[in-house]
Amino acid sequence: MRVMKFGGTSVGNAVAIDRTARIIADAYRGDGRLVAVVSAMSGVTNQLIAAAQAAAEGDEQAAARLQQELVERHRGAAAELIPTAARLEATVSRLTELATRCARLVESVHVLRDLSPRAQDWIVSFGERMSAVLIAAVLEERGIPAVPVDSDKVIVTDDHFGSANPLLDETRARAEAILVPLLEAGKLPVVTGFFGATPKGAVTTLGRGGSDFSASILAHALDADEVWIWTDVDGVMTADPRLVPSARTLPAISFAEATELAYFGAKVIHPRTMQPAAERGIPIWIKNTFNPEHPGTRIGPDTSSNGSVVKAITAIPGVSVITVEGSGFLSVADVTARVFETVGRTGVNVFMVFQASSQHSLGFVVRRTDASKVLRALEREFELDLLKGRVARLWEEPGMAIVAVVGAGMRGTPGVAGRVFGTLGQHRINIVAIAQGSSELNISFVIREDEVARAVPAIHDAFGLGGSAGERSAGS
Ligand SMILES: Nc1ncnc2c1ncn2[C@@H]1O[C@H](COP(=O)(O)OP(=O)(O)O)[C@@H](O)[C@H]1O
Numbered sequence: 001m002r003v004m005k006f007g008g009t010s011v012g013n014a015v016a017i018d019r020t021a022r023i024i025a026d027a028y029r030g031d032g033r034l035v036a037v038v039s040a041m042s043g044v045t046n047q048l049i050a051a052a053q054a055a056a057e058g059d060e061q062a063a064a065r066l067q068q069e070l071v072e073r074h075r076g077a078a079a080e081l082i083p084t085a086a087r088l089e090a091t092v093s094r095l096t097e098l099a100t101r102c103a104r105l106v107e108s109v110h111v112l113r114d115l116s117p118r119a120q121d122w123i124v125s126f127g128e129r130m131s132a133v134l135i136a137a138v139l140e141e142r143g144i145p146a147v148p149v150d151s152d153k154v155i156v157t158d159d160h161f162g163s164a165n166p167l168l169d170e171t172r173a174r175a176e177a178i179l180v181p182l183l184e185a186g187k188l189p190v191v192t193g194f195f196g197a198t199p200k201g202a203v204t205t206l207g208r209g210g211s212d213f214s215a216s217i218l219a220h221a222l223d224a225d226e227v228w229i230w231t232d233v234d235g236v237m238t239a240d241p242r243l244v245p246s247a248r249t250l251p252a253i254s255f256a257e258a259t260e261l262a263y264f265g266a267k268v269i270h271p272r273t274m275q276p277a278a279e280r281g282i283p284i285w286i287k288n289t290f291n292p293e294h295p296g297t298r299i300g301p302d303t304s305s306n307g308s309v310v311k312a313i314t315a316i317p318g319v320s321v322i323t324v325e326g327s328g329f330l331s332v333a334d335v336t337a338r339v340f341e342t343v344g345r346t347g348v349n350v351f352m353v354f355q356a357s358s359q360h361s362l363g364f365v366v367r368r369t370d371a372s373k374v375l376r377a378l379e380r381e382f383e384l385d386l387l388k389g390r391v392a393r394l395w396e397e398p399g400m401a402i403v404a405v406v407g408a409g410m411r412g413t414p415g416v417a418g419r420v421f422g423t424l425g426q427h428r429i430n431i432v433a434i435a436q437g438s439s440e441l442n443i444s445f446v447i448r449e450d451e452v453a454r455a456v457p458a459i460h461d462a463f464g465l466g467g468s469a470g471e472r473s474a475g476s
């Protein structure tokens, strides 16, 4: 049994959906036991968030505009792919009903002038609900008994809206009750990616890019043999091919390497995807919808050598460095504990921590969009210390990026760090900070965001990771 997930680019327009439907149909005809997981058409999730935010800020037209745009985009693809008039009519009517329900929620956000994380999760789930209805109808048109399934009925999570954690035992029970009977009846479930619901039924999302995670949660629940993530590149590559055109596809990497790469910016897979799959030893394949003959990347318990300890270079742009500068009166241990307790209470994710050699300042990296929340919380926590001069300064440097050099067994291999930092020096790229105690799997550091486009290709070259034209990704 396989779970196959198709990302936003694989369902982004009629041409992409046509390819996706062919891949699903072939896999279904070959094996029969298959669950498809689909993301929203590319750009739709952003559109839903933007409309909800505009409504909260008082835009009266946001809901109506959104309704119209959602219907037009999905109806356009349906009209190209569903020639049978009755099926097209029924599909458009279901799509319109979903868009109308979504617009009503956006209207209520406008009335309340408030967009809670809970409301936002419910609203954004409609992108996936609409694409699942559309893709199931296209498959039915091609003779496949596909059934759209809303994942809030199957994936059970806690109530951490915006980045919920799955409750795997509860999800397994739901999958057995809902998906297994469909599979046994020879049907093909087309499950919405990205969201689940609390045990009480409140819709929760699994974080941006979370449909990969949905696929792996369902694979865990169904004891699947494999997860296939279909996207728009040939696999996990030595760098983002948009930044480094000579990047090569890695044939095999370990769960741990994939997690590290994803955590440090390789958007091709969501960092939490590996955990449920690894728990059950289920391999994950990354495949290209637009070049399905390419073998792709296998993510499994083991790694494979590419002749270098360095596997890939990744980057996370759009981060800020926050620095807390002491005057020496406060002990480092005290400041460190209070800083991280305070940041922990905000719920913001800290990517990296470092300390100046003077030991009087402590720095860490967060997303730029989270920085002001963190700064406000720290200013409250250290108000008295700032007044008394025990803490000298607290500040944010925006416009930064984290770059990570990833590969198993980097620690203990002499010369890797030297080559990374030497390369940056040769290119006159200033290093703002280096992570404290880099892990076995990566060396990470902070540079200015506008230097990423020079730094990543330079390090990629320095480790000889680029391929010849023939070896490069055909799909990128
Ligand atoms: N190391 C990497 N290997 C492959 N792709 C990467 C890497 N880093 C970043 N990417 C980007 O990830 C993109 C695929 O992710 P995404 O756009 O979220 O796809 P999908 O819509 O299928 O979920 C690729 O187009 C590529 O630009």
Ligand SMILES: N[C@@H](CC(=O)OP(=O)(O)O)C(=O)O
Residues within 6 Å of the ligand: 006, 007, 008, 009, 039, 040, 042, 045, 046, 127, 193, 194, 207, 208, 209, 210, 211, 212
């Ligand atoms: N649609 C959601 C979930 C997702 O995983 O999308 P994609 O597969 O296109 O990255 C998002 O944009 O976050």
